[in-house]
């Protein structure tokens with residue numbers, strides 16, 4: 066089995082979506098007797114054949130534990146794992162691979178920083194700043210930390226267009242602010258937050274910034290040095306890679322100053338019953354056998370994205386966003402949430418008289434997969450004044466025909482409830 070380049074590699078702009086779709090075997094499936102239209106990419110993305118093949122090749126030819134054996138296979142597995150780390154570092158433009166910690170996903174990355182940076186830097190009456198559009202995974206770990214430390218959570222409000230209120234943000238930054246944690250791209254509103262500006266304002270006061278990049282990493286070029294953040298997190302499964310693998314980027318200074326997250330094998334320099342000396346970052350934060358095949362598969366996903374080009378992917382998705390917004394807005398009774406000037410291809414909406422879950426069920430019968438619910442953003446739902454929304458989220462393999470199918474299915478849903 067070879068790790069063949071994607072069918073779409075090297076083609077001129079715009080994207081050859083027909084070729085790209087051929088790279089994703091799952092998209093050939095029929096659902097309820099009709100071609101699958103997959104518009105739930107913010108939940109998870111589908112996997113190209115190269116990623117599937119790369120994971121299979123790992124188990125077929127390279128499987129062994131890493132950093133432990135002196136034997137040939139273990140060296141191959143270790144090389145593949147550490148090469149994957151270098152690939153992620155290049156993708157995010159980290160300074161070195163040592164700034165990349167493999168974790169289970171964005172959720173674990175936030176928990177890791179809250180537990181380690183938080184434990185050592187956050188105390189009674191300190192404050193942590195997050196925004197009103199955060200996913201629960203960027204709320205609850207900080208809440209747990211606040212409960213333990215006696216600290217307070219401060220919330221950056223959003224405007225009616227679904228953008229961060231930067232004036233309000235600036236006024237929240239105080240001497241007792243210990244960290245700011247904001248989402249790069251909202252999984253409900255699609256808003257692309259000005260994270261560089263968020264960092265600049267925080268750094269003026271010496272406050273570190275964590276950026277949740279779960280919805281950004283596969284949809285636009287990411288440069289952590291240009292953003293200037295202290296931490297950045299993303300999830301492999303939302304980037305066309307495997308589930309159970311994700312990335313925490315942290316600057317070397319920050320990571321080296323943090324205590325371990327979990328204890329166990331692979332994160333130590335030496336152990337006696339009296340004392341343990343910890344390994345340096347990133348291994349200090351990777352206790353136990355890691356998800357080696359996941360890391361290798363994630364690197365294959367990154368190679369796939371790089372071969373196509375993140376700029377071209379972003380341009381394609383921008384066109385799709387415009388088309389889906391126009392199509393959905395034309396349906397009578399639709400209300401769209403999130404009209405930020407800088408927006409990714411995520412469209413949340415409600416349809417008058419039809420519960421979002423009913424929209425999701427009716428669309429499914431038409432072969433169109435979307436998500437309905439609170440999207441793990443209950444505080445944002447409260448701000449929007451709705452318990453749930455329907456959400457279509459698009460990716461590089463979606464087409465205008467997919468949008469036509471969504472639109473037709475929504476008309477069907479409307480007709481059923483009229």
Ligand SMILES: Cc1ncc(COP(=O)(O)O)c(C=O)c1O
Pocket residue numbers: 107108169170171172173200202203248250251252277279280300
């Ligand atoms: C903005 C955002 N942050 C964090 C997460 C959590 O990602 P994971 O479940 O991969 O840890 C999600 C998942 O939907 C998300 O959309």
